[in-house]
Amino acid sequence: xxxxxxxxxxxxxxxxxxxxxxxxxxxxxxxxxxxxxxxxxxxxxxxxxxxxxxxxxxxxxxxxxxxxxxxxxxxxxxxxxxxxxxxxxxxxxxxxxxxxxxxxxxxxxxxxxxxxxxxxxxxxxxxxxxxxxxxxxxxxxxxxxxxxxxxxxxxxxxxxxxxxxxxxxxxxxxxxxxxxxxxxxxxxxxxxxxxxxxxxxxxxxxxxxxxxxxxxxxxxxxxxxxxxxxxxxxxxxxxxxxxxxxxxxxxxxxxxxxxxxxxxxxxxxxxx
Numbered sequence: 001x002x003x004x005x006x007x008x009x010x011x012x013x014x015x016x017x018x019x020x021x022x023x024x025x026x027x028x029x030x031x032x033x034x035x036x037x038x039x040x041x042x043x044x045x046x047x048x049x050x051x052x053x054x055x056x057x058x059x060x061x062x063x064x065x066x067x068x069x070x071x072x073x074x075x076x077x078x079x080x081x082x083x084x085x086x087x088x089x090x091x092x093x094x095x096x097x098x099x100x101x102x103x104x105x106x107x108x109x110x111x112x113x114x115x116x117x118x119x120x121x122x123x124x125x126x127x128x129x130x131x132x133x134x135x136x137x138x139x140x141x142x143x144x145x146x147x148x149x150x151x152x153x154x155x156x157x158x159x160x161x162x163x164x165x166x167x168x169x170x171x172x173x174x175x176x177x178x179x180x181x182x183x184x185x186x187x188x189x190x191x192x193x194x195x196x197x198x199x200x201x202x203x204x205x206x207x208x209x210x211x212x213x214x215x216x217x218x219x220x221x222x223x224x225x226x227x228x229x230x231x232x233x234x235x236x237x238x239x240x241x242x243x244x245x246x247x248x249x250x251x252x253x254x255x256x257x258x259x260x261x262x263x264x265x266x267x268x269x270x271x272x
Contacts, residue, residue: 013261014254015049018042049253050245052236058256059232063206064225070128073199080170080193081120081129082223084181084204084212085136087113089151108154115229117155119203121162123226129201130168132159133188135181137173178208178262179271182215189221205229207255211263214272231255 011017019042026038049055073079090109123129137152156169172188175181189200204212206227216223231252240246266272 014258015045015250016254018045046250047245049257050247050250051242052246052249053241055249055253055256056232056235056241059207059230059252060235062210062256062259063230063232064209064227066206066230067226069126070123070201070224070226072127076197077199078131078193078197079123079129079199079201079224080131080133080189081123081201081203081226082133082135082185082189082216083116083120083155084178084202084208085116085134085151085155086204086208087111088117089114089149089154091149091151108149108158110158113205113229116203116205117158119226119228121159121164123201123203124159124164124168125162131170131193131198132164132168133170133172133185133193135172135185136175137171178211178215179266181212182219182221186216186219186221195222199224201226203228207231207259211259211266211272214263215266218272 012021022038022042022045026035026042029035029038070079088111090111093109117134120129120132124132134152134155137150150173152171152173156166156171159169160166170188170192172181172184175184189195189198193200200216200221200223202209202212202216202223203226206229209225209227213223213225263272
């Protein structure tokens with residue numbers, strides 16, 4: 001029931017959900033005055049949450065700040081990068097080729113969150129991390145289409161093509177959400193990467209990092225946040241940033257508000 005709530009019902013708590021409710025209400029009500037009010041509400045929601053300046057300020061406030069370059073660890077300590085999946089690979093189109101076959105690497109189609117795996121590759125190539133744990137696989141939710149591609153495996157294939165040794169990649173493919181990322185990754189970390197010899201570098205989108213860090217802390221795993229895929233950018237003060245609603249800003253506000261709802265929900269059920 002919690003999964004159904006967190007992935008389906010929370011849609012009504014997002015900007016798109018508010019617009020849908022207001023517009024459907026405008027179609028159904030009989031009085032002209034109430035209809036005008038609901039249409040005005042829909043326009044107000046679109047303008048407010050499509051305001052580039054306000055949404056950018058919201059993102060800068062919520063997101064983890066960008067981190068400086070991470071130095072190569074000393075001989076006594078090594079690092080493992082924990083990469084959370086979720087949009088790294090495009091799951092809406094089936095990737096051609098033969099997946100999960102080390103003699104013929106799969107072709108992959110990158111998704112909007114591909115910067116997560118890009119940052120892991122950067123840290124590995126610069127020697128800042130020595131192992132990469134990819135957490136997440138095929139998700140399955142009520143009323144949501146099943147991904148056509150196993151994101152965790154294909155993200156691993158991408159790292160191999162880029163030069164990461166297969167033996168340095170560990171896959172955790174059971175988790176379907178952030179809570180399960182932490183819950184299923186924690187035993188792997190304790191078994192294979194004892195904290196007395198390893199530091200844990202957590203990689204996910206900047207807007208998702210607060211919930212991810214809290215989930216791992218709940219499982220007794222202290223991490224070094226290394227955020228990626230930022231929504232917040234440098235401040236601009238042009239008239240278009242203030243006056244005209246922007247579809248990209250509205251899209252970004254969806255992610256931010258959904259993440260607020262997700263964090264509060266996780267707090268309520270004891271996941272963080």
